[in-house]
Amino acid sequence: MTGANSFSVSGYGPERARWTRLFARDSPARRLDWPMLLSALALSLIGSALVYSATRNRTELNQGDPYYFLVRHLLNTGIGFALMVGTIWLGHRALRNAVPVLYGISVLGVLLVLTPLGATINGSRNWIALGGGFSLQPSEFVKVTIILGMAMLLAARVDAGDSVYPDHRTILQALGLAAVPIVIVLLMPDLGTALVLVTIVLGVLLASGASNRWIFGLLAAGAAGCVAIWQLNILDEYQINRFAAFANPDLDPAGVGYNTNQARIAIGSGGLTGAGLFKGSQTTGQFVPEQQTDFIFTVAGEELGFVGAGLIIVLLGIIMWRACTIARETPELYGTIVAAGIVAWFAFQCFENIGMTLGIMPVTGLPLPFVSYGGSAMFAVWVAVGLLQSIKVQRPMSA
Amino acid sequence: MTNIPATGRTPRVQTRLVIIQILVLSLLCTLGGRLWYLQIREGAHYQKQASGNHVQQVVQPAVRGAILDARGVPLADNETRLVVSASRTELLKQKDDGKAVLTKLAGVLGMDVEEVMQKVRLCDSKTPQPCWNGSPYQPIPITDEATPKQALQIRERAEDFPGITAEPVAVRRYPGPGKSNAAQVLGYLSPVTDEEIQRAKDTDSPYLRSDMVGRSGLERQYDRELRGKAGVTRYEVDNLGRVIGKAKSDPAQPGSTLVTSLDARVQRIAEHELDKAMKAARTQWDRNTNRRYEADSGAVVVMEAKTGRVVAMASAPAYDPNVWVGGISAKDYRALTGKDSNYPLLNRAIQGQSAPGSTFKVVSTAAAVAAGYDFNGKYPCTSSYSVGGQVFNNFEGESFGSITLGRALEVSCDTVFYYLAHTEWKKDGGINPKKNPKDHFYRTAHQFGLGKRTGIDLPDEVTGRVPDRRWKEEYWEANKDAWCKTGKKDGSYVERIAYENCLEGNKMRAGDEINYSIGQGDTLVTPIQMAVIYGALSNGGTMYTPTIGKAIISPDGKRVTEIKPKSHGKLPISKATLKMMDEALEGVATRGTAAWKFAGWPQDKIPMHAKTGTAEVYGKQTTSWLTTYTEDYTVVMTISQAGTGSGASGEAVRNIYSALYGVQPDGTIDKKKALLPTPQKGLPKIKPDGSISAPKISADPAKELEEAAKQATQQPTQPGATPDTTPDGGQPPATTTTPPTGNRATRRRARRGGSRRMIA
Secondary structure (H helix, E strand, O other), X not given: OOHHHHHHHHOOOOOOOHHHHHHOXXXXXXXXXXXXXXXXXXXXXXXXXXXXXXXXXXXXXXXXXXXXXXXXXXXXXXXXXXXXXXXXXXXXHHHHHHHHHHHHHHHHHHHHHHOOOEEEEOOEEEEEEEEOOEEEOHHHHHHHHHHHHHHHHHHHHHHOOOOOOOOHHHHXXXXXXXXXXXXXXXXXXXXXXXXXXHHHHHHHHHHHOOOHHHHHHHHHHHHXXXXXXXXXXXXXXXXHHHHHHHHOOOOOOOOHHHHHHHHHHHHHOOOOOOOOOOOOHHHHOOOOOOXXXXXXXXXXXXXXXXXXXXXHHHHHHHHHHHHHHHHHHOOOHHHHHHHHHHHHHHHHHHHHHHHHHOOOOOOOOOOOOOOOOOHXXXXXXXXXXXXHHHXXXXXXXXX | OOOOOOOXXXXXXXXXXXXXXXXXXXXXXXXXXXXXHHHHHOHHHHHHHHHHHHEEEEEEOOOOOOEEOOOOOEEEEEEEEEEEEEOHHHHHHOOOOOHHHHHHHHHHHOOOHHHHHHHHOEOOOOOXXXXXXXXXXXXXXXXXXXXXXXXXXHHHOHHHOOOEEEEEEEEEEOOOHHHOOOHHHHOOEEEOOHHHHHHOOOOOOOOOOOOEEEOOHHHHHOHHHHHOEOEEEEEEEOOOOOEEEEEEEEOOEOOOEEEEOOOHXXXXXXXXXXXXXXXXXXXXXXXXXXXXXXXXXXXXXXXXOOOOEEEEEEEEOOOOHHHHOOOOOHHHHHHHHOHHHOOXXXXXXXXXXXXXXHHHHHHHHHHHHHOOOOOOOOEEEOOEEEEOOEEEEOHHHOOOEEEOHHHHHHHOOHHHHHHHHHHHHHHOOOOOOOOOOOOHHHHHHHHOOOOOOOOOOOOOOOOOEOOOHHHHHHHHHHHHXXXXXXXXXXXXXXXXXXXXXXXXXXXXXXXXXXXXXXXXXXXEEOHHHHHHHHHHHHHOOEEEEOEOEEEEEOOOOOOEEEOOOEEEXXXXXXXXXHHHHHHHHHHHHHOOOOXXXXXXXXXXXXXXXXXXXXXXXXXOOOEEEEEEEOOOEEEEEEXXXXXXXXXXXXXXXXXXXXXXXXXXXXXXXXXXXXXXOOOOOOOOOEOOOOOEOOOOOOOOHHHHHHHHHHHHHHOXXXXXXXXXXXXXXXXXXXXXXXXXXXXXXXXXXXXOOOOOOXXX
16 A cells, blocks of 8 residues: 555545645645644643653653653654554555454554563553563553454444444444453453543444444443442452542542542642743652653643643643544544544543542543653554544545 | 535434534533632642642751840850650651650660650640640650760661650750859740640741740740740752752741849849748747747848849749759659649749738838828827727837837837727728728828739739728628638637628728738738839839849840830829938838847948838748848848748848948948949940850859858957847847847737738
């Protein structure tokens, strides 16, 4: 597959110079969703400032180099951006053919994590160390491949015009496809990612037009599953503690409740305009653990205040709003399902991540899209943006 | 973009996509709302928490200001000691609440394990001293007398002594220059309580947890000035307590220096003379009670007559003020406050009160003049005075014929005042008084400042009491139930008194006013009140508010705030009367009741004035009073249960004057030996660096003086000087040329009603 191939559907002759074509009326560049793209870029750049603020004094983490995390965050953003461009270039339809392979690789990845190759961080066996200080979090990519895989299965017959809605068999297949990595992720155990995946499944099913019985049945099954997990003591102690601390943050301010308390103090003390970048005492004093990753929003809250933290929420909102619009406006069910799956993913992850720093959600280890430090997560969300852009760009013209 | 493609756009999917979009929007709005709530609505609260989080305070205690005498000799200052403290919070973290550590510590310090345990327990209503009444979060001092070796042992084996620290700390010291003590005047310190911290929180001089607070005496009165301000450095710290920045630094401001009007030498002599007089009294036989005098407590005040400045103030029994330093032990505390302690913490010069006896007659004389009696009129000084079948005797039944008021003062004739008081009582309507009785004798007492505080710069001064009609009414209201219950018409003495009090205790009876006129009965005065009155008689009638503080000098010596003498009124007598009374009181010292103790005094050079008093206390031996003044000083001494004023205190008071003026045993004046021939003027010299120069002071001025006197008396310089022992004055007077006159035994007279107060 080549770029020329993927762009050929736009109807422009190959004789025109690529530059002119790129910005001509109705050109792919013109049809890119710029608000989404710029929002994602802005978030990544804000994120790099916040990551720098949170890590420049953490000598035990940055190996004496205050720019260690900043440089890496920018690098990750660059790689992510490139992945997005590549995704657009290839196009989501072209990628559709590669979905089985990608899905397989990603599932293999999460399986590898369970082997001695995996590394345990914060009680979760979630990583594959690549050596040289690099590591990979395959569960981030599973988020993408689950969406693509389910979309491929569910949309195949509908997009072919064979049926209006996916049939039960297809739905069962799709659920089976999702269940495999979800179970593996739960075994890690990475409850946060598992919840994201479940939410993605729900979003995908909703968008696929599966009957209400499936939706409510799945919700009921999910609830039953939660009760079962609780009753069977499948959760590790640290996970139970997180829920307990969520229910009552004053329970053990030195222990489990510490994170949430300090996070809330950091955000609350920001006020309207914040302490100023690099001037937050909570951040400088390193009172909030995991601040460059899961608790990055507290840096924004403290140093940028309501204005800055609110801006992050607004930018995330723009991305999701645009994604929703794309889902509604794309003609193929495949594109709709992919866009809706990404919306479900982003929405849940944003709400959970910001919500836990604000004390309205229990603490789980989920990064804030674009903003948190972390390569795999960054790559995954940029690929998602690439998919969304591709869906928008490759939409057939009305003409 | 408006077209709806045929495929994939079923209404069901479309609706669900809209639902998803709305759901996303509402989730984001939830986040925004919560963010607003935390940052805008609760922002201030979290800002406070954040600053509490990352700011650590390090407190440098301020060095407390010194208390100096008038010449700059330190009466209270600081010294560096090795203090071993225990942190309760650390101890309680240990398995056995730190018992093992404290036991080990007691071993190192050579202390009793139990004593150490007691020191770290917290005070409450059920826990007696010793206990800790400061904050439980503050290190509790266990000893301030650790040796460097002990401190080193603790510090080098820090892991064996978790929660224990050994650090040099500036602690208060009362050096007692020249063996002076002045414990009750100086007061003491103890750790600040939680309540005090709360109360002073929003004032401009808040307390710190580690502060010591003045609890009595000058330490309490001038606490704010002496305390200074602790330095606080606020460090920003990170989550592990590592310092990441210095937020604010207020250096410690040392306390100001208090210069007092006390003179350490005179103070020592006053204390020594009081002690000596009390010891001497205890060797004397009291014929009325058939036992030796108890002389259980006493006080002496030496005051500048023209300013009210206190040169010396002693109260017996005394105690060593250094027992408070570094926390008081249980034994010491019991010795100071227990039932058998006789309460040495009381400053009896301002907190001891008793009937004034005949020293009160200056008030009665003034009252008589105010009532219209001629000072130089003749009034019968009979041996007894009877009212309605009750006989009031003159002292020892003496009679002097018809005499003037002045002469009545000199010889302390009681019957003259009985007559005057009784006559006035009758004029006021007797037992059923007129509507607005004149009550000259009571009104005058109030005008002399009795019954209220003098306003001396010491805390907890007592008022004394003028037993006027209002007081009688109030007292009867408060006690009539008890009196009426126990009173019996034909019972014992106490029961009869109660019966009478029940019937008419609210009324001013003839006997009440008669007794009152010579300073007996329910009247109560303090030595400082008498000093103010006799000082005013000396200076022409101005009652000065007594002061001990003379100036407050800032630690750098640049700011000097003088405490100026203040008057709080004039004696209610004319200049002419004052002059005649002055003459009469001089007569007391030259030919009256005190003359036998002031024989050979250089009266022409230093005119001495005196009044003796012997106050009765029901169930106890008599209280002796001697009030004296010269041109510059007034000296008042009182000893409880010690007999007569002149007998018990004459010698001591004379010795104090001799020391002040340099009067030698032979009556000559040696200016070189005079300690303070005129009151100390000005303040001690402040050196350029802000420190205050102090003159050298001999090890014991009192001993020196005695030595000198002994040498002088060994060479008979005065013809006719014969050692004289008086019946009740076994202490050999320095010199006596005239035989003792009168006032040699205690008085007993018929007394009715009222309650009897002992010296507190």
